[in-house]
Amino acid sequence: MKRYIPNFLTLLNLFSGCIAAVFAVLNYLEWAALFVFIGIFFDFFDGFAARMLNVQSEVGVQLDSLADMITSGLVPGIVMFQLLQMAETGGWNLGFFGHETEMTVLPFFGFAITLASAYRLAKFNVDENQVSSFIGLPTPANALLILSLPLILVYHANDVLNTLILSEWFLIGLTLVSAFLLNSRIELFALKFKNWSFKDNAVRYLFLIGSLILLVTLKFLAVPIIIIFYVFSSLLLKASKNNDIL
Template identity: 75%
Template sequence: MRSYIPNFLTLLNLFSGCVAAMFAVMNQLDMAALFVFIGIFFDFFDGLAARALNVQSEVGVQLDSLADMVTSGVVPGIVMFQLLEMSQTSGWGSGANFIGLDASPIAFLGFVITMASAYRLARFNIDENQVSSFVGLPTPANTLLILSLPLILLFHNNDTLNGIILNQWFLIGLTFVSAYLLNSKMELFALKFTNWSFRDNSVRYLFLIGSLVLLITLQFLAIPIIVFFYIAASFFQNKKE
């Protein structure tokens, strides 16, 4: 019976991703973000449960990536589609109609994130070396980066930030940077502790403490900073080693 617990948590991740996708299609991006956060929570704990119960399985590995494809692949693509569509009120392609849909052709570039996420997850499934570290930005981290943008728009309501986030060229650039980071050769540390020693896990502890401080002080604006802090901390750790 215990072997089903991690897979059930993974299915809850998938369910959360499906609900998030529905909200994203309806352009309720705050609710989409909420269910993505819930899905990522289940995604984190399904692996912990599998290791704690010693019930890791090939089915669990495949199921995890399939669930991530929805929560951390399809949803951020839809969110970027919506953001690009919002940016088209006065930008290139505004008022256009594409393949019978009342949407700008440029908005469909958002699904580059979905395609890049699928490729990254497929590579991850056949790579046996990504245990204590990742090669390329993990899809949940990339999803948090993308989902932070509508939350900053909604809850920070700063004219300068709004102007940057709803600039079509910024969004297009971020889309391709995101696709590159997902499939880059960068080695990034995983938040998996083999022991609780500060000496062995100094970068992880400093990253977690720094992230907590940033979230308390900057709220949703902290999320993109934390993602790039994660990349920088991994680079520093690799240089040290």
């Protein structure tokens, strides 16, 4: 029975992603963000449960990526589509079978995030080197980055931030950066706990504590800062290891 527990958690991640996708399509982006966060919570603990129960399986690995494709791949693409639609002031109208629509081409560029996520997950499934670390930004971290934008708009009520986030050039640039980071060769430490020892997980604990402090003080504005902190701390950790080897 215990071998089904991690896969059940993964399916809860997938179910959360399905709900988030519906809310994102309906442009209820706060609710979409909530269910993405819930899905990522299950995504974190399914792998942990598999390691603790010693029931890792190839099916579990594939199922995990399929769930991530929805929660952390499709939903961020839809959210970026909605943000670009809000930001856009012009563009080419789409015509289907002679009928003009108010929808324009540019918002579909947001799905570059979904395509990049799919490619990243496919590479991850066949890469045996991404066990204790990641190559490229993990899709859940990227999803948190994208989903934080509508929450910043709603809860921080800052004219400068609102103008920046609803700038189509900012959103296009962020989409390109997102797609690049997902498939870059940057090595990032993984938040995978094999045990609760501080000695074995010092970097992970310090990162989580720092992230918690930022979230308490800056709320949703902390999320982009945490992602940047994650990338740069991983680069510093990699550099320090290389210096130790030399």
